[in-house]
Amino acid sequence: MSASQVNVTPAAAQRPFFVGLDVGGTNIKIGIVDNAGQTLAYDSIPTEQERGAEDACVRMAAVVRQLIEKNGINAKDVVQVGIATPGPMDIAQGMILRPGNLPGWHDFPIRDRVSHHMGLPVTFANDANAAAYGEFWSGAGKQYHSLVLLTLGTGIGGGIIIGDTLVEGEHSCGSECGHILINPAPDAPMDSLGKRGSLEAHCNATAVVDRALAALGSATVTSLAKRRAAGVEITPRVVAEEAEKGDAVARGIIMETGYWLAIGIVTFIHTIDPDAVVLGGAMTFGGYGSEIGRAFLEHIRDEVRPRLLEPLRDTVKIEFASLGGDAGYIGAAGLARLEYQKKR
């Protein structure tokens, strides 16, 4: 059990409590979260997806029971479970459909199976949407009424929240923010789904690497080129490291990525007019903790601002997320809480 996430004792926590589950291709994060969005118990287990979805449900339930026992939590205070998974999914039916990173977990009624094994009602959500709700409830968006979260990584995910409304869509495809079209040029890059000109195609990890390889060409003079020549695989992390150390080519690659994100962010702002756009995920280039992360954010703000309608220019915030990898399970717990409250 990692203690880093736990920020309230069971005695000090606000009742009732909610279980948050965030199922990824590698790990499953499991937290017990109080009514104020604080974590009172946490663990993670390997997904071991090859053992199948039912097996994972059994193991998640066992961990939750252990967390309750070990921490002296009254099981009756735990009233509802939230589970977040990658899409595609059928939220209304509680079905996980054909997630790319969970082969074999096809058409599985995960909501009802988790409910069966835990003996509690379960709320089911898309992982990026849950992360957005986590940031909204307990993270960077805590003081806001609405936000758009973009998760930057291998894919570009998103979550849109307007008050108590999570934009999940009529067909479980709401807030698919990476799939907006920002560039109709016939030679625009394609994303993993073969869609040309999408935000994801311009801003995901592959786009950054492709941009780096194109920028380097056959150059060997920059530090980024030297690392490549030394056999280092060019990843967004390597680009960020070299940019932080002052490599101009690496910096340019990150700024160009920021430019394309800005184009998409203008569209989200003019569609939703949220209090804030929040950027999370692995590919924030160090976030607030690095000079290049802060410069990346500042560049995005500078590119967005002049493109906005006048009343939005100095009002809509653009910020980094604050919960890191915890946003998903906290948000899943928060969505469970929302459903629990609606029933009462």
Add this chain to the structure above:
Amino acid sequence: MSASQVNVTPAAAQRPFFVGLDVGGTNIKIGIVDNAGQTLAYDSIPTEQERGAEDACVRMAAVVRQLIEKNGINAKDVVQVGIATPGPMDIAQGMILRPGNLPGWHDFPIRDRVSHHMGLPVTFANDANAAAYGEFWSGAGKQYHSLVLLTLGTGIGGGIIIGDTLVEGEHSCGSECGHILINPAPDAPMDSLGKRGSLEAHCNATAVVDRALAALGSATVTSLAKRRAAGVEITPRVVAEEAEKGDAVARGIIMETGYWLAIGIVTFIHTIDPDAVVLGGAMTFGGYGSEIGRAFLEHIRDEVRPRLLEPLRDTVKIEFASLGGDAGYIGAAGLARLEYQKKR
């Protein structure tokens, strides 16, 4: 009083009733709408904006009193007023700010002044948002849980509705659908606000006319070119007329406009995942009533479909609006009803 809008008698209408006001640059539409979205009394008056906003409030109140008297409506059944105006506005404060087509109506507290003159609580909304709610409540979106309305004309307006949530935004700029960015090319067209690459810049009336003039060049062989040579001003209506008669150039212009709309529609669908995208406004090229209107819609559907995520391809509808110019006042009345219900 136009009888065309009236579709229920006061005796048959469902109580309570709501006043809907749709303030435009030329006319103000005034309806009394029942609890089921049916119109039981209607009139319109010239805006005469030069007489000022306060004068318009006095005249609107007088017309509402007349409509109540003339139609034998019990004044006590009329419980709330909705008023829709062009932006920019401050919805929370009930202020109309600096509308381009109502010069002089600057920073006017229209919600409270209408309330003062009518002696009823007033709900204030953006005109495109109200039109979206009208279509949602009583028009093309009646059977849906969510929709995105695009109004096509001099500008491209929009309204997004998700259940009972109208996306008005935190700064009264939600659903500004014409201002999403669809084309980052440095030579992309500019819209009326000087923004390059927006949906509006590619699809409004000016864009259609510019496209026509560029397509014609110095040609005189097509019927569209002949009308121009005869001194006819090229407008979207003229383009639609010639396209309907078979002019290939005119048809191509309309199809190209449809292509750009399709790019924007993909973005709205991947952001909101609504039941339907509904197209209204003056520039639907005849809508369902003309061959070219139907071909325009079919072309949009054909361009959108292959660009969508797979679960959305055969599920999200793209349709024409059905209430025409009545959508605004009906929607304003519907939003008044929503607020009235929330108070109870």
